[in-house]
Amino acid sequence: MRGAAEVRERLRHVRWIGGGSGGGKSTVARRLAGEHGWRLYATDDVMAEHGRRSTALDSPLLCAFAAMDMDERWLLRSPEVMLETFHWFRGEGFGLIVDDLLRLPDTTGVIVEGFRLLPRLVRPLLAEPGNAVWLLPTPGFRRAAFESRGSLWAIAGRTSDPETALRNLLRRDLLFTERVGAEARALALPVVEVDAAMTEDELTARVAAGFGH
Template sequence: MLETFHRFRGEAFGLILEDLARLPRRTPVVVVGFGLLPHLMEPLLTEPRHAVWPLPTPEFRQVAFGSRALPEGTFTRKSDPERADRDIALRDTMYTRRLHEETARLRLPAITVDGTMTEGELAERVSEVFRL
């Protein structure tokens, strides 16, 4: 699942860039999404501090997804919904691990999101990276 999920392979990256190119140049923008892979972003950054990757722990992700209302039948259409849920959690954990390794290798900022910070504290950490 990890190797074939298109967003994890950067296939939508060009579309994201096209959307961003249509925005006024002076407009500050925060872009979040699976397709913003560090190795694709790094050549476009004038400074490493112009990007930050929030990296959720598996436990935080489980709590976050458990609290969301998913569209009816999201996993019930699967022959084994519990296994599908476990497989997606494992895929996302592996993806986050890759992002952690890649941001470290490229010396790009990342923030571990584990649920111990409040939303305000997380916003403060992001603001520190962006020097706002």
């Protein structure tokens, strides 16, 4: 069994970008990876694989979510219940992220991004608190980001009441962002609030400066 100190030392070359959906994590991570020659690990890209590697024993919320239809997921429960029962928001599968990172070569830097990087789970892995940052988008910024991607209705549009489902989804994401921000601040970890007044260049520079670059 690996000790916490060993894992922390082996992941010393890793930088982490977490936070709410639509906050610019992927954009900033791609830019920094390109500018500094870092390997990019996007946690969204491995969600399907991690779902297949999970079991009812280690990921009961994921299995329960998978068994629901779209209305059960996004219409028949309150945003508060959605928040409390969404598997990735509760840390299920985080160990699979760590396992993946430990298998990567440590000869170059790695930048990890995604909403699954919960502050309380990342903090024990940090050699330095400044090796991680959480981006906290305002509701307006989040909605605009989804609209610009063309993904605003990607989930809600598959329910029987897309408008209600979208309101529920956006409310759940707001609650998650608020929780992540409070958790990061309580652990004295860096956060950046992202709104429409902040340009992509400014956001990237803020994150890079926090990482010491």
